[in-house]
Amino acid sequence: MNNSNTVPVIKELVLVGGGHSHLSVLKYFAMNPVPGLRLTLITRDLHTPYSGMLPGYIAGHYDYDQAHIDLRPLAHFAKARIFHAEVKSIDLENKQIICPDRPPINYDLVSINIGSRPGTLHTPGADEFTIPVKPIDSFLSQWDCLIENILERTQQGDSFHLAVVGGGAGGVEMALATQYRLQYLLKLENIKPAKIEVALYSDDDNILKTHNSQVRRRFRRTLHQRDIKINTGHKIEKVEHNKLIDTNGNQHTADATLWVTNASAPAWLAESGLEVDKDGFIAVNDYLQSISHEDVFAAGDIAAVINHPRPKSGVFAVRQGMPLAKNLDRFIQNKKLKAFKPQKNFLGLISTGDKHAVASRSNWSLEGDWLWKIKDWIDRKFMDNFNELPEMKQDTAPEYNQDMADQKTIHEISAIAMRCGGCGAKVGSTVLSRVVNRLSPITRDDIIIGLADPDDAAVTEVPPGKLIVQSVDYFRSFIDDPYIFGQIAANHALSDIFAMGAESQSAMAIATIPYGIENQVEDQLFQTMSGALDVLNASNTALVGGHSSEGAELSFGLSVTGLADREQVMRKSGMQDGDVLILTKALGTGTLFAADMRLKAKGRWIDKALQSMLLSNQAAGFCMHRHGATACTDVTGFGLLGHLVEMTRSSGKSVEVNLDSLPVMDGALEMIATGIFSSLQEQNVRLRRAIKESENLRKHKHFPLLFDPQTSGGLLAAIPAANAGQCLVELQELGYPVSVIIGQVTKDSKSVESVTLLT
Known part of the structure; x- marks a missing residue:
């Protein structure tokens, strides 16, 4: 990026x-x-x-x-x-x-x-009772469940009838590959392979109708040798639970059906x-x-x-x-x-499930294990072309390609080069007005003057006896999607309010949008603000104003105002002896996104990290307060250890932290093992002097995570031990599945070394 x-x-x-x-x-x-x-x-x-x-x-x-x-x-x-x-x-x-x-x-x-995807729409019951092979990702998610079901049934002594509907190359390969895998798993479980019966159904009078007769003969022989029943001329016109019905009214037992028919x-x-x-x-x-x-x-x-x-x-x-x-x-x-x-014409290499393949081209055919090896080599080479990415050299490029631009665009670009600093760097009023008019912030009775008003500042009302809680956060974008970035930035900014047990009231946005022609600037600002507004509205926070400017990169943040009763405010200080430490989100965003920038992180790791960052801390903050939290903070840029040190020093306490209990995001340990860390990690590591006898545990795989900076991280709270169990149960019910006790508060300490690590 x-x-x-x-x-x-x-x-x-x-x-x-x-x-x-x-x-x-x-x-x-x-x-x-x-x-x-x-x-x-x-x-x-x-x-x-x-x-x-x-x-x-x-x-x-x-x-x-x-x-x-x-x-x-x-x-x-x-x-x-x-x-x-x-x-x-x-x-x-x-x-x-x-x-x-x-x-x-x-x-x-x-x-x-x-x-x-397979054309199931015109076959009654197919959508409900079959497993389509396309889209492939959806099929693979159901495939694991199917394997578990088959193994469970066969372990109980029952047989299992698996039907594959579709007589083309995809159906034939699927029937053979499925049977091969299932028989291998049954062998591991000491179950007789005969417990699995696989049948192939084709509405044509033959299988592999787009291939030559030699290919068809080879696969008929192979299917027969594998005891896979071939049903040609059997068009399935209806699917019921555990049953296929063909056009002749014949009924076929099918405990599960893989649908590999023509595409739709x-x-x-x-x-x-x-x-x-x-x-x-x-x-x-x-x-x-x-x-x-x-x-x-x-x-x-x-x-x-x-x-x-x-x-x-x-x-x-x-x-x-x-x-x-x-x-x-x-x-x-x-x-x-x-x-x-x-x-x-093209060379088709069709596998038989057991590292054997048949070659098909025009009117000739070959088969053998050596053909599977060739197919394997070709497939791996294709994959390496996209999974093993070369280093890119830095070329000097022209400012822009003039073949793309008309005279109006060239004029607009010329104006971009002459943009001013200071107030001249603000996003134009026309663009800003259009974006604001497209947004729908929630309204509150205590917002006297807000976004819809033309005044220079917002005016809010503070109810009697309430305290104002204020915070601000602003950072550059670390992901490509401005809408998701807006959501995460809003969650991150609101977390400071929720960590103090307060209710968020209003927010003001600060946005820097990359230089561009007018419609591009407007779209980028709208996407970012829409993401932030979704989070603000969900937390009953009114957007009351803000400031926007143009710059080299997308950056965004919010100044947030909250309200709280005096006795409601949770602080970092206040931990008591015997309290337990509860953390609500897994650690690892720093190393994962550092790896993401280097093209080293897997997409599914980043997606799970983003889902964690999109999880609001609002409900968790109120839950912590209900269960008597004596101290609370959100874990962000200083990392877990940095925020723990803030709590221990302000409370005059020490803590014990169990490294084995730390929740970890998928992929974080793998990236740490390769030496990839956030740029802030080195500064956070300086706080290791707060750890007692750290030398013995520095080789623990979770040790570097103590210093990993988090974006939109979880809440860390000290909870009375008697309340901790019920607090964890409620956090799980509220949608914080990785909430866990990571340690406990021990005793008063004036020592700089206030954190003891355990395993």
Whole structure:
């Protein structure tokens, strides 16, 4: 992620989906950046499974990471923003991508590569009683549950009937890979393999109808040898619980059904107004460009190339990647597009589940273990192309690519270069007014003058007997998505109020938006403010004003005002002997996001860290107060040890902390082991002098986490021991699943060494 790019954004290219074609697009723009182009990837899944390795993954030959491409580091490598969301519609007239629960995302050019899913809609009961193999990520989440169910049934002595519906290459590979994996697991459990019965169903009179007769004969032989029953000419017209019904009325036992039929497209493509073919796929020309909307491109399964129809296969999606990337590049720079003509024939390597493969091309066929080794080598080489990212050299680039800009844009960019400092650096009043008018902050009776008023300052009322609690936080963006960043920044700022047991009343925003042309500045400000406002409104906090300016990078923060009764205020001081220490969130954001910047963190780790940072501390703060917290703080930039030291010194107490009990975010220990730390870690480590006898435990794997700076971290509170159990139960019920006791308050201490570590 490039936080300090001063080149103004001129055009927005949005990639919808992390399919095989878009992998090449991201890699292309990483190696061929276009100054002035902002690239955004919207993806439902952060790890995209490679279809060529799916049978091997199911059979147990590959682990999860070997069979998936991590989109987050790849997007960062391409200097692309990555938004973890699912697209539900496109507003083609206003050029906006619509995703649930977030503001629309603007585009100048959009490319769609979201894959397909089996066509179950026209088969009654299929959606309810089958497991579709596509989308692959959804299938894999159900696959683990299916394995557990099968093992449980067979351990009880029951047999299990597994049906695979679909007689193409995908169905055949899935039947063989599934059976191979299940028989291996049954062998480990000393269960007879005969307890698993696998049956393949094809509505055609043969299997593998798009392949030659040699291939079909080889697989019929293999399926027969594996005791997989082949049912050809059996079109399934209805699915019921544990039962398949074909067109002849025959009923087939199926305790579970894998659906691997012809591909289908989501309805929103046609509903958005895109021209689609008879099956609902986006109709594109030889340039992979929509035939109805020139600013929409599509590739892979979701696209139907009108002049060159081809089967839905990953091999075509892969080969469309580079032509798509180059045509997107040409389009945004107003250059002539080049036609792409897919190959008619290709070499297919179809696996048999047991590290054996059959080669299929035109009218010939081969098979052998050596072919599986070739397939394995090809697949691994493809994956390495996107998972092993090279170091990028720093080229001197022009300020922007003039081929993209018209005269109006050039005039606007010229004005950007002459922008002033001081008040001249503020976001323009027209842009600011439009953003404010689009926001919907909550209203409160104690806000006398607020955001809707034209006055120079906000006016709030303080009820009799209440204390004002104030705090401010502001920092640069560490993620690509301005909407999520706004949410996290608001949570982080509000946490100081909640840690003191107060109710938040009002907030004022401080935003620095990267330089850009007017509509880009407006969109960035609106996305950020929308995220913050979602959090503020949820906590009944009124946005009453703020300040915005332009700068080199996105930064955002809030000044927050809260209200509290005098006896309600929780402080860092006040810990009592015998109190236990409760922490509500896991540690590790510092090292994880340092690794993220270096393209070393896995996308799923970062996603879980973001979910933790999006969790408000409001309910936890009130819970701590109800259970008699004697001291409380939120764990942020100084790390756990830094905040513990603040509490011990102000309380005149010492504490014992159990290193083994510290909750840790997924991936944090792996990154620490590689020596990746936050830039603030070194300063925090200076506080190790507060630890008694730290030498003995410095090699403990959790030791570095004491110094890891947290963003939107959890609450740390001292709770009377008698109340701790019920407090933990309530925290769990309130949605803080990793809440845990990490230590206890011991005794008065005037020593600098106030923290004792235990295991």
